[in-house]
Amino acid sequence: MIGWRRAVARAGLAIAAAVVVAGCDLRHSAVLDPKGPIALAERDLLFDAFYVMLIVVVPVIVLTLWFAWRYRASNTQAAYAPSWSESVRVDAVVWLIPALIVIALGVLLWRSTHKLDPYRPIEGAGTALEVQVVAQDWKWLFIYPEQGIASVNQLAFPAGRPVSLRITSDTVMNSFYVPQLAGQIYAMAGMQTRLQMLADQPGKFVGRNSQYSGSGYSDQHFEVVSLSQADYDAWVTRAKQAPARLDAGTYAALAAKSRRNPVAYYGGVEPGLYESIIARYSGPHGHHAHGGAAAPRR
Numbered sequence: 001m002i003g004w005r006r007a008v009a010r011a012g013l014a015i016a017a018a019v020v021v022a023g024c025d026l027r028h029s030a031v032l033d034p035k036g037p038i039a040l041a042e043r044d045l046l047f048d049a050f051y052v053m054l055i056v057v058v059p060v061i062v063l064t065l066w067f068a069w070r071y072r073a074s075n076t077q078a079a080y081a082p083s084w085s086e087s088v089r090v091d092a093v094v095w096l097i098p099a100l101i102v103i104a105l106g107v108l109l110w111r112s113t114h115k116l117d118p119y120r121p122i123e124g125a126g127t128a129l130e131v132q133v134v135a136q137d138w139k140w141l142f143i144y145p146e147q148g149i150a151s152v153n154q155l156a157f158p159a160g161r162p163v164s165l166r167i168t169s170d171t172v173m174n175s176f177y178v179p180q181l182a183g184q185i186y187a188m189a190g191m192q193t194r195l196q197m198l199a200d201q202p203g204k205f206v207g208r209n210s211q212y213s214g215s216g217y218s219d220q221h222f223e224v225v226s227l228s229q230a231d232y233d234a235w236v237t238r239a240k241q242a243p244a245r246l247d248a249g250t251y252a253a254l255a256a257k258s259r260r261n262p263v264a265y266y267g268g269v270e271p272g273l274y275e276s277i278i279a280r281y282s283g284p285h286g287h288h289a290h291g292g293a294a295a296p297r298r
Protein backbone atom coordinates (compact mmCIF):
# COMPACT_ATOMS: atom_id res chain seq x y z
CA MET A 1 0.00 0.00 0.00
CA ILE A 2 2.80 2.42 0.93
CA GLY A 3 4.71 1.60 -2.30
CA TRP A 4 1.60 2.35 -4.34
CA ARG A 5 1.13 5.73 -2.66
CA ARG A 6 4.77 6.64 -3.19
CA ALA A 7 4.45 5.81 -6.90
CA VAL A 8 1.38 8.06 -7.20
CA ALA A 9 3.18 10.88 -5.37
CA ARG A 10 6.18 10.57 -7.70
CA ALA A 11 3.96 10.58 -10.78
CA GLY A 12 2.20 13.67 -9.41
CA LEU A 13 5.52 15.46 -8.91
CA ALA A 14 6.64 14.57 -12.44
CA ILE A 15 3.39 15.92 -13.89
CA ALA A 16 3.66 19.13 -11.81
CA ALA A 17 7.26 19.62 -13.00
CA ALA A 18 6.19 19.10 -16.62
CA VAL A 19 3.41 21.66 -16.22
CA VAL A 20 5.82 24.21 -14.72
CA VAL A 21 8.37 23.69 -17.51
CA ALA A 22 5.69 23.87 -20.21
CA GLY A 23 4.33 27.02 -18.54
CA CYS A 24 7.71 28.72 -18.81
CA ASP A 25 7.83 27.85 -22.51
CA LEU A 26 4.32 29.22 -23.03
CA ARG A 27 5.37 32.65 -21.82
CA HIS A 28 7.71 32.89 -24.81
CA SER A 29 5.01 31.90 -27.28
CA ALA A 30 4.42 34.62 -29.88
CA VAL A 31 0.65 34.15 -29.71
CA LEU A 32 0.68 34.89 -25.97
CA ASP A 33 2.94 37.93 -26.43
CA PRO A 34 0.96 40.21 -28.77
CA LYS A 35 2.38 43.56 -29.92
CA GLY A 36 -0.68 45.01 -31.61
CA PRO A 37 -4.42 45.43 -30.99
CA ILE A 38 -5.58 42.64 -33.33
CA ALA A 39 -3.21 40.02 -31.90
CA LEU A 40 -4.10 41.21 -28.36
CA ALA A 41 -7.84 40.79 -29.01
CA GLU A 42 -7.14 37.32 -30.42
CA ARG A 43 -5.14 36.35 -27.34
CA ASP A 44 -7.91 37.61 -25.06
CA LEU A 45 -10.43 35.56 -27.03
CA LEU A 46 -8.20 32.50 -26.66
CA PHE A 47 -8.13 32.97 -22.87
CA ASP A 48 -11.87 33.71 -22.64
CA ALA A 49 -12.68 30.50 -24.55
CA PHE A 50 -10.21 28.63 -22.34
CA TYR A 51 -11.90 29.84 -19.13
CA VAL A 52 -15.37 29.01 -20.44
CA MET A 53 -14.22 25.48 -21.32
CA LEU A 54 -12.71 25.04 -17.84
CA ILE A 55 -16.31 25.10 -16.52
CA VAL A 56 -16.63 21.58 -17.98
CA VAL A 57 -13.06 20.37 -17.75
CA VAL A 58 -12.35 21.08 -14.06
CA PRO A 59 -15.52 19.44 -12.62
CA VAL A 60 -15.01 16.39 -14.90
CA ILE A 61 -11.47 15.87 -13.60
CA VAL A 62 -12.52 16.43 -9.95
CA LEU A 63 -15.60 14.19 -10.23
CA THR A 64 -13.65 11.42 -11.99
CA LEU A 65 -11.20 11.26 -9.11
CA TRP A 66 -14.00 11.58 -6.51
CA PHE A 67 -16.13 8.83 -8.10
CA ALA A 68 -13.14 6.49 -8.36
CA TRP A 69 -12.43 7.00 -4.65
CA ARG A 70 -16.02 6.97 -3.40
CA TYR A 71 -17.14 3.90 -5.34
CA ARG A 72 -13.98 1.87 -4.75
CA ALA A 73 -14.52 -1.85 -4.00
CA SER A 74 -13.50 -1.54 -0.35
CA ASN A 75 -16.06 1.20 0.44
CA THR A 76 -19.23 -0.47 1.76
CA GLN A 77 -20.89 2.87 2.61
CA ALA A 78 -21.63 4.13 -0.93
CA ALA A 79 -24.90 3.15 -2.59
CA TYR A 80 -24.58 0.05 -4.80
CA ALA A 81 -27.05 0.14 -7.71
CA PRO A 82 -26.11 -2.47 -10.36
CA SER A 83 -29.45 -2.25 -12.22
CA TRP A 84 -29.29 1.56 -12.55
CA SER A 85 -30.43 2.73 -15.98
CA GLU A 86 -31.61 6.33 -16.13
CA SER A 87 -31.30 9.57 -14.20
CA VAL A 88 -32.93 12.85 -15.19
CA ARG A 89 -30.52 14.66 -12.87
CA VAL A 90 -27.40 13.16 -14.49
CA ASP A 91 -28.79 13.61 -18.01
CA ALA A 92 -29.62 17.25 -17.27
CA VAL A 93 -26.09 17.91 -16.02
CA VAL A 94 -24.22 16.12 -18.82
CA TRP A 95 -26.33 17.65 -21.62
CA LEU A 96 -27.43 21.05 -20.34
CA ILE A 97 -24.08 22.40 -19.12
CA PRO A 98 -22.13 21.49 -22.29
CA ALA A 99 -25.02 22.85 -24.41
CA LEU A 100 -24.92 26.16 -22.51
CA ILE A 101 -21.15 26.31 -22.94
CA VAL A 102 -21.37 25.65 -26.68
CA ILE A 103 -23.93 28.48 -26.92
CA ALA A 104 -21.71 30.80 -24.84
CA LEU A 105 -18.66 29.96 -26.97
CA GLY A 106 -20.73 30.43 -30.12
CA VAL A 107 -21.80 33.94 -29.08
CA LEU A 108 -18.23 34.80 -28.04
CA LEU A 109 -16.75 33.57 -31.33
CA TRP A 110 -19.50 35.06 -33.50
CA ARG A 111 -18.93 38.49 -31.98
CA SER A 112 -15.14 38.35 -32.15
CA THR A 113 -14.90 36.94 -35.67
CA HIS A 114 -16.97 39.89 -36.88
CA LYS A 115 -15.06 42.38 -34.75
CA LEU A 116 -11.74 40.94 -35.98
CA ASP A 117 -12.84 40.48 -39.61
CA PRO A 118 -9.52 40.59 -41.53
CA TYR A 119 -11.18 42.71 -44.23
CA ARG A 120 -12.37 45.36 -41.76
CA PRO A 121 -10.23 48.52 -41.58
CA ILE A 122 -8.75 49.22 -38.16
CA GLU A 123 -8.23 52.42 -36.21
CA GLY A 124 -4.77 53.92 -35.97
CA ALA A 125 -2.60 56.93 -36.72
CA GLY A 126 -3.26 58.17 -40.26
CA THR A 127 -4.55 56.35 -43.30
CA ALA A 128 -3.70 52.69 -43.73
CA LEU A 129 -0.45 51.84 -45.51
CA GLU A 130 -1.28 49.67 -48.51
CA VAL A 131 1.02 46.69 -49.12
CA GLN A 132 0.54 43.95 -51.71
CA VAL A 133 1.83 40.55 -50.67
CA VAL A 134 2.75 37.73 -53.05
CA ALA A 135 3.63 34.26 -51.78
CA GLN A 136 6.21 32.49 -53.92
CA ASP A 137 8.25 29.28 -53.71
CA TRP A 138 9.68 29.86 -51.04
CA LYS A 139 9.70 33.50 -50.15
CA TRP A 140 7.44 36.51 -49.73
CA LEU A 141 7.30 39.55 -51.98
CA PHE A 142 5.98 42.84 -50.60
CA ILE A 143 4.97 45.54 -53.09
CA TYR A 144 4.37 49.11 -51.87
CA PRO A 145 2.20 50.58 -54.64
CA GLU A 146 2.19 54.15 -53.27
CA GLN A 147 5.96 54.29 -52.84
CA GLY A 148 6.73 52.31 -56.01
CA ILE A 149 9.11 49.96 -54.21
CA ALA A 150 9.19 46.27 -53.32
CA SER A 151 11.03 44.08 -50.87
CA VAL A 152 11.66 40.38 -50.55
CA ASN A 153 11.30 38.68 -47.16
CA GLN A 154 11.03 41.96 -45.25
CA LEU A 155 7.84 43.83 -44.41
CA ALA A 156 8.47 47.29 -42.93
CA PHE A 157 5.93 49.88 -41.83
CA PRO A 158 5.56 52.74 -39.33
CA ALA A 159 4.52 51.75 -35.81
CA GLY A 160 1.05 52.93 -34.84
CA ARG A 161 -0.15 53.19 -38.44
CA PRO A 162 -2.63 50.59 -39.72
CA VAL A 163 -1.27 48.34 -42.45
CA SER A 164 -3.73 47.10 -45.04
CA LEU A 165 -2.52 43.98 -46.83
CA ARG A 166 -3.76 42.49 -50.09
CA ILE A 167 -2.49 38.95 -50.32
CA THR A 168 -2.19 36.48 -53.17
CA SER A 169 -0.02 33.55 -54.18
CA ASP A 170 1.94 32.84 -57.35
CA THR A 171 2.21 29.17 -56.43
CA VAL A 172 0.31 26.67 -54.30
CA MET A 173 -1.71 27.76 -51.28
CA ASN A 174 0.37 29.53 -48.65
CA SER A 175 -0.72 31.05 -45.37
CA PHE A 176 0.42 34.48 -44.24
CA TYR A 177 1.01 34.67 -40.50
CA VAL A 178 2.64 37.20 -38.15
CA PRO A 179 1.63 35.72 -34.77
CA GLN A 180 2.54 38.81 -32.70
CA LEU A 181 0.52 41.20 -34.88
CA ALA A 182 -2.46 39.50 -36.51
CA GLY A 183 -4.12 36.19 -37.29
CA GLN A 184 -3.22 34.01 -40.24
CA ILE A 185 -4.90 34.22 -43.61
CA TYR A 186 -4.51 32.12 -46.73
CA ALA A 187 -2.74 33.24 -49.89
CA MET A 188 -4.16 31.58 -53.01
CA ALA A 189 -3.27 31.83 -56.68
CA GLY A 190 -5.77 33.79 -58.78
CA MET A 191 -7.42 35.16 -55.65
CA GLN A 192 -6.95 37.91 -53.15
CA THR A 193 -7.41 37.81 -49.42
CA ARG A 194 -6.96 40.74 -47.09
CA LEU A 195 -5.56 41.38 -43.63
CA GLN A 196 -5.28 44.47 -41.46
CA MET A 197 -2.64 44.80 -38.80
CA LEU A 198 -1.00 47.33 -36.55
CA ALA A 199 2.08 47.33 -34.31
CA ASP A 200 1.82 49.36 -31.11
CA GLN A 201 5.48 50.29 -31.05
CA PRO A 202 8.70 49.82 -33.02
CA GLY A 203 9.92 46.26 -32.98
CA LYS A 204 11.01 43.22 -34.93
CA PHE A 205 8.72 40.27 -35.44
CA VAL A 206 8.76 36.99 -37.27
CA GLY A 207 6.37 36.30 -40.12
CA ARG A 208 5.97 32.91 -41.68
CA ASN A 209 4.07 30.71 -44.06
CA SER A 210 1.94 28.48 -41.85
CA GLN A 211 0.72 26.20 -44.64
CA TYR A 212 3.05 23.44 -45.84
CA SER A 213 4.06 24.27 -49.41
CA GLY A 214 6.90 21.96 -50.37
CA SER A 215 10.55 21.37 -49.58
CA GLY A 216 11.54 25.02 -49.06
CA TYR A 217 8.71 25.62 -46.62
CA SER A 218 10.82 25.30 -43.48
CA ASP A 219 12.89 28.38 -44.43
CA GLN A 220 9.96 30.48 -45.65
CA HIS A 221 10.14 33.13 -42.94
CA PHE A 222 10.17 36.88 -43.33
CA GLU A 223 11.19 39.81 -41.15
CA VAL A 224 8.47 42.13 -39.97
CA VAL A 225 9.83 45.50 -38.84
CA SER A 226 7.77 48.26 -37.32
CA LEU A 227 9.69 51.54 -37.32
CA SER A 228 9.38 55.11 -36.12
CA GLN A 229 8.12 57.42 -38.88
CA ALA A 230 11.65 58.81 -39.42
CA ASP A 231 13.17 55.33 -39.64
CA TYR A 232 10.42 54.22 -42.00
CA ASP A 233 11.05 57.22 -44.28
CA ALA A 234 14.75 56.31 -44.28
CA TRP A 235 13.85 52.71 -45.11
CA VAL A 236 11.75 53.85 -48.09
CA THR A 237 14.55 56.13 -49.30
CA ARG A 238 17.06 53.28 -49.06
CA ALA A 239 14.73 50.90 -50.92
CA LYS A 240 14.20 53.52 -53.67
CA GLN A 241 17.96 53.68 -54.17
CA ALA A 242 18.14 49.96 -54.93
CA PRO A 243 19.21 49.59 -58.57
CA ALA A 244 16.96 46.59 -59.30
CA ARG A 245 13.54 47.20 -60.86
CA LEU A 246 10.64 44.79 -60.65
CA ASP A 247 9.04 44.28 -64.07
CA ALA A 248 7.73 41.21 -65.89
CA GLY A 249 11.26 39.94 -66.60
CA THR A 250 12.82 40.44 -63.17
CA TYR A 251 9.61 39.19 -61.60
CA ALA A 252 9.83 35.89 -63.50
CA ALA A 253 13.41 35.43 -62.25
CA LEU A 254 12.36 36.17 -58.68
CA ALA A 255 9.32 33.88 -58.84
CA ALA A 256 11.46 30.88 -59.82
CA LYS A 257 11.82 28.32 -57.03
CA SER A 258 14.49 29.32 -54.53
CA ARG A 259 15.21 28.81 -50.87
CA ARG A 260 16.58 30.94 -48.04
CA ASN A 261 16.35 34.17 -50.01
CA PRO A 262 18.16 37.07 -48.36
CA VAL A 263 16.26 40.33 -47.85
CA ALA A 264 16.30 42.27 -51.14
CA TYR A 265 14.88 45.56 -52.43
CA TYR A 266 13.55 46.83 -55.73
CA GLY A 267 13.84 50.58 -56.31
CA GLY A 268 11.00 50.55 -58.84
CA VAL A 269 7.94 48.44 -59.56
CA GLU A 270 6.04 48.17 -62.83
CA PRO A 271 2.51 49.51 -62.15
CA GLY A 272 -0.20 46.83 -62.15
CA LEU A 273 2.26 44.00 -61.49
CA TYR A 274 0.28 42.64 -58.54
CA GLU A 275 -2.98 42.63 -60.51
CA SER A 276 -1.25 40.87 -63.43
CA ILE A 277 -0.02 38.11 -61.07
CA ILE A 278 -3.61 37.43 -59.99
CA ALA A 279 -4.96 37.73 -63.54
CA ARG A 280 -2.59 35.01 -64.74
CA TYR A 281 -4.72 32.42 -62.95
CA SER A 282 -8.14 33.66 -64.02
CA GLY A 283 -9.90 33.10 -67.32
CA PRO A 284 -11.24 29.85 -68.78
CA HIS A 285 -8.28 27.69 -67.72
CA GLY A 286 -7.59 29.46 -64.48
CA HIS A 287 -8.51 28.78 -60.91
CA HIS A 288 -11.97 29.68 -59.67
CA ALA A 289 -12.21 33.32 -58.67
CA HIS A 290 -14.09 33.58 -55.40
CA GLY A 291 -13.01 36.83 -53.78
CA GLY A 292 -10.34 37.22 -56.45
CA ALA A 293 -9.27 40.16 -58.56
CA ALA A 294 -12.29 39.82 -60.83
CA ALA A 295 -14.62 40.40 -57.89
CA PRO A 296 -12.76 42.47 -55.32
CA ARG A 297 -14.43 42.56 -51.94
CA ARG A 298 -14.50 45.79 -49.94
Ligand SMILES: [Cu+2]
Binds near residue numbers: 188191288
Ligand atom coordinates in the same frame (compact mmCIF):
# COMPACT_ATOMS: atom_id res chain seq x y z
CU1 LIG B 1 -9.65 28.69 -53.86
